[in-house]
Amino acid sequence: MTDASVSSPVLAVENVAGHYADSHILHGVSMHVSPGEVVTIVGRNGAGKTTLLRAIMGILTKRSGSIKVFDKETIAFAPERIARLGVGYVPEERGIYATLDVTENLMLPPKVAEGGMSVEQIYQLFPNLRERRKSPGTRLSGGEQQMLAIARVLRTGAKLLLLDEPTEGLAPVIVQQIGATIELMKKQGLTLVLVEQNFRFAARLADRHYVMENGRIVDAIERSQVTARMDAIKSYLGI
Amino acid sequence: MSMQALFGQLLVGLINGSFYAMLSLGLAIIFGLLGITNIAQGAFYMLGGFTTWMLFRWAGIGYFWALLLVPVIVGLVGAAIEKTLLRRVYNLDHMYGLLLTFGIMMFIQGMFVYFFATAGRPYAVPPELGGAYNLGFMFLPKYRGWVVLASVVFCFATWFAIEKTSLGRTLRAATENPTLTRAFGVNVPGLMTVGFGIGVALAGAAGVLAAPIYPVSPLMGADLIIVVFAVVVVGGMGSILGSIVTSMMLGLLEGLTKVVYPQGSNMVIFVIMFVVLLIRPAGLFGRER
Amino acid sequence: MSQETLQATSPVTAPGLKSAGRDLTLVWYGLGIAALLAAPFFFYPIFLVKVLCFALFACAFNLLLGSCGLLSFGHAAFFGAAGYVAGHAAKEWGLPFEAALVCGTAAAAAVGLLFGYVSVRRQGLQFAMITLALAQLVYFLALQLPFTHAEDGLSAIPRGKVLGTFDLDNIFVLYYATAVVFLIGFVAMHRMTNSTFGQLLKAIRDNEPRAISLGYEVHRYKLMAFVLSATMAGLAGSTKAIAFKIVALTDVHWSTSGSVILMTLLGGLGTLFGPVVGAAVVVSMEDYLADSGLPINAVIGAIFILCILLFRRGIVGEIQHRFGKR
Numbered sequence: 001m002t003d004a005s006v007s008s009p010v011l012a013v014e015n016v017a018g019h020y021a022d023s024h025i026l027h028g029v030s031m032h033v034s035p036g037e038v039v040t041i042v043g044r045n046g047a048g049k050t051t052l053l054r055a056i057m058g059i060l061t062k063r064s065g066s067i068k069v070f071d072k073e074t075i076a077f078a079p080e081r082i083a084r085l086g087v088g089y090v091p092e093e094r095g096i097y098a099t100l101d102v103t104e105n106l107m108l109p110p111k112v113a114e115g116g117m118s119v120e121q122i123y124q125l126f127p128n129l130r131e132r133r134k135s136p137g138t139r140l141s142g143g144e145q146q147m148l149a150i151a152r153v154l155r156t157g158a159k160l161l162l163l164d165e166p167t168e169g170l171a172p173v174i175v176q177q178i179g180a181t182i183e184l185m186k187k188q189g190l191t192l193v194l195v196e197q198n199f200r201f202a203a204r205l206a207d208r209h210y211v212m213e214n215g216r217i218v219d220a221i222e223r224s225q226v227t228a229r230m231d232a233i234k235s236y237l238g239i
Numbered sequence: 240m241s242m243q244a245l246f247g248q249l250l251v252g253l254i255n256g257s258f259y260a261m262l263s264l265g266l267a268i269i270f271g272l273l274g275i276t277n278i279a280q281g282a283f284y285m286l287g288g289f290t291t292w293m294l295f296r297w298a299g300i301g302y303f304w305a306l307l308l309v310p311v312i313v314g315l316v317g318a319a320i321e322k323t324l325l326r327r328v329y330n331l332d333h334m335y336g337l338l339l340t341f342g343i344m345m346f347i348q349g350m351f352v353y354f355f356a357t358a359g360r361p362y363a364v365p366p367e368l369g370g371a372y373n374l375g376f377m378f379l380p381k382y383r384g385w386v387v388l389a390s391v392v393f394c395f396a397t398w399f400a401i402e403k404t405s406l407g408r409t410l411r412a413a414t415e416n417p418t419l420t421r422a423f424g425v426n427v428p429g430l431m432t433v434g435f436g437i438g439v440a441l442a443g444a445a446g447v448l449a450a451p452i453y454p455v456s457p458l459m460g461a462d463l464i465i466v467v468f469a470v471v472v473v474g475g476m477g478s479i480l481g482s483i484v485t486s487m488m489l490g491l492l493e494g495l496t497k498v499v500y501p502q503g504s505n506m507v508i509f510v511i512m513f514v515v516l517l518i519r520p521a522g523l524f525g526r527e528r
Numbered sequence: 529m530s531q532e533t534l535q536a537t538s539p540v541t542a543p544g545l546k547s548a549g550r551d552l553t554l555v556w557y558g559l560g561i562a563a564l565l566a567a568p569f570f571f572y573p574i575f576l577v578k579v580l581c582f583a584l585f586a587c588a589f590n591l592l593l594g595s596c597g598l599l600s601f602g603h604a605a606f607f608g609a610a611g612y613v614a615g616h617a618a619k620e621w622g623l624p625f626e627a628a629l630v631c632g633t634a635a636a637a638a639v640g641l642l643f644g645y646v647s648v649r650r651q652g653l654q655f656a657m658i659t660l661a662l663a664q665l666v667y668f669l670a671l672q673l674p675f676t677h678a679e680d681g682l683s684a685i686p687r688g689k690v691l692g693t694f695d696l697d698n699i700f701v702l703y704y705a706t707a708v709v710f711l712i713g714f715v716a717m718h719r720m721t722n723s724t725f726g727q728l729l730k731a732i733r734d735n736e737p738r739a740i741s742l743g744y745e746v747h748r749y750k751l752m753a754f755v756l757s758a759t760m761a762g763l764a765g766s767t768k769a770i771a772f773k774i775v776a777l778t779d780v781h782w783s784t785s786g787s788v789i790l791m792t793l794l795g796g797l798g799t800l801f802g803p804v805v806g807a808a809v810v811v812s813m814e815d816y817l818a819d820s821g822l823p824i825n826a827v828i829g830a831i832f833i834l835c836i837l838l839f840r841r842g843i844v845g846e847i848q849h850r851f852g853k854r
Contacts (some may be wrong), residue, residue, distance in 0.1 A: 353823030
């Protein structure tokens with residue numbers, strides 16, 4: 001497993017299998033993320049990236065294998081217990097509540113650890129949200145919703161963040177802003193797992209890329225290898 | 240017909256409307272959070288009335304303490320039922336939830352009929368609320384005015400708790416997207432227990448308010464729940480305020496019918512439901528889904 | 529999340545087993561008819577008459593639930609209304625047995641058309657709530673209309689003679705007449721379930737948006753099924769009124785609607801013979817409990833709860849599951 005000299009991983013996934021009623025399936029996925037790392041999971045549509053995040057979060061209930069979060073075995077945990085270990089989740093569909101306004105959306109997730117950002121700090125980081133704080137969550141633009149979804153987990157003090165396609169369908173300016181936010185999070189020492197379609201975006205941020213195909217992790221590419229292995233990456237992603 | 244009779248009946252209508260409002264509010268909370276149409280809501284109303292009576296009869300605990308204690312007791316009974324029974328049908332077709340609460344209703348009512356028979360038991364109006372005000376055009380018995388006031392307070396407090404507090408915020412979030420809310424670290428299953436408790440506690444509170452007006456009997460909630468269903472259908476599954484307004488309106492109409500055409504008074508709400516379904520299938524405040 | 533649906537497909541309609549299934553059904557029919565013929569020599573005929581009336585009623589309820597997925601909480605309205613009309617026709621108008629049945633059944637069909645028209649547009653729980661409320665309207669009418677005699681109900685309804693010759697006061701005649709009525713209703717409903725119309729209803733049940741996009745007038749088909757179910761419930765109610773010479777408020781009360789749900793649930797939702805078995809069990813149980821001094825409704829409530837938590841397939845459904853399933 002991991003080198004004894006390195007501090008133990010924040011997230012260690014070993015041989016995880018999982019399934020839905022429909023066809024998204026995981027077959028023996030293993031991966032690990034060390035403290036402060038940014039790791040991306042890349043792959044084509046339907047490779048199982050979102051499902052993997054859902055399995056880690058415990059939302060995918062039919063799962064087996066071993067998932068250790070901060071050294072705790074969570075395979076039998078309910079989602080709320082996993083979250084309380086210090087995991088923040090930004091789902092693919094953003095998950096903004098229509099029946100809650102922006103502030104309420106922001107305040108909803110309970111604090112899971114010390115050291116989260118204050119509401120004031122969050123509004124400084126995302127001034128747009130301050131302006132819209134009384135609007136129902138789903139009245140926001142796509143970009144604002146994405147910012148709110150990220151801001152929401154920054155307040156909780158979670159140390160491991162799972163972000164599912166944070167740039168999907170957003171304008172380049174907003175993608176840049178989100179990139180900057182992620183870099184800031186990294187500077188603060190947070191650990192990030194990022195599912196991303198946009199490889200150019202991912203390449204700038206990530207320490208390591210896991211490549212998924214048909215519910216398996218087929219390759220792991222370190223940051224230093226990216227330029228050298230560009231052809232392989234292109235063929236994995238079909239670009 | 241005298242003004243006194245007219246206003247008297249309108250007052251009774253308003254009181255019934257208050258009960259409809261409290262029961263349908265509880266129904267709406269439970270439906271939103273658990274996806275269960277709680278047909279046992281009327282049985283919990285009866286439980287509230289009976290617990291009030293029993294507290295006084297067996298423990299000498301009076302009305303105002305009952306008003307505090309009974310909703311808590313009924314809520315706890317509800318929470319226990321949610322944890323042991325309802326929990327098991329969440330993943331099944333919603334109809335099983337309805338059928339399960341139907342069984343629970345039959346069980347609770349059946350047990351009370353067995354031990355207490357069906358006769359009504361009187362419960363005295365608390366002395367502080369005895370007597371009446373002379374309003375000029377009618378005498379307003381203090382207690383009846385109190386019931387309307389108290390139920391408005393209960394409904395408003397519930398509305399406030401749902402719209403303006405952190406518990407309410409979490410409740411709304413769990414209603415809208417339970418899975419994601421769990422992924423944020425909220426104990427949604429626990430919240431569902433609490434939500435069911437609150438929903439039936441409202442019915443229990445209505446039972447306390449009813450005890451000095453209607454005789455306390457094991458079947459006092461049996462027909463009431465059906466009227467409340469009709470009220471919910473008329474109002475549509477929409478806003479909280481919409482269902483309160485509908486409840487009061489239908490209560491008043493029922494009272495008015497009692498004056499104009501007494502034979503039709505227990506049918507009028509069902510007739511209105513029929514007409515509303517013909518004209519506006521989604522209900523007055525509902526949206527077509 | 530996978531949701532367990534209410535309707536178990538009966539093996540009779542399982543695709544690919546059609547001809548084998550049909551043979552099997554014929555065998556079952558043969559056995560059933562033999563049992564119907566022989567039963568009065570083993571059981572008390574009046575008891576059997578009651579079972580058959582409720583079995584037909586439960587089949588009617590199951591028809592709507594099984595083929596459309598609509599859970600009616602107000603079927604007592606049709607059962608009871610038909611009983612009142614049939615009883616009145618026999619007693620006050622002096623109509624013969626058959627004509628009284630027709631009157632009662634037609635009344636149930638009319639009430640069904642009225643109620644179905646406003647309720648089938650709603651689904652699931654709303655539908656259940658609406659049918660319950662509408663049935664309560666019928667209950668209050670029965671309490672107040674002049675010809676239903678409020679709490680007294682109708683009593684001493686003359687049974688008359690079948691075809692003007694066989695006296696129904698002979699309990700064997702009564703039993704076989706009821707058996708024939710039951711068989712007619714049962715076969716009619718079974719045929720309907722397996723007809724094109726029945727298949728269409730199932731298609732609507734399984735995927736309503738698709739049926740709508742294919743151009744089917746979904747509400748009209750549902751309404752037809754609703755009326756048919758109400759009519760059959762009415763046939764059961766009329767027969768029961770004449771056979772027992774009495775119609776009372778309990779016949780239109782929601783507890784009767786609940787009782788028929790329990791019969792179907794206990795016997796097996798969506799199965800062919802489940803409602804019949806369930807009716808036999810529930811009627812025997814009610815008869816037994818009535819003399820036992822136990823709290824009847826509480827016991828029935830408890831059975832309801834246990835059934836839903838532990839025994840959702842019902843008796844026939846469980847048997848089908850254990851044996852002979854594919």
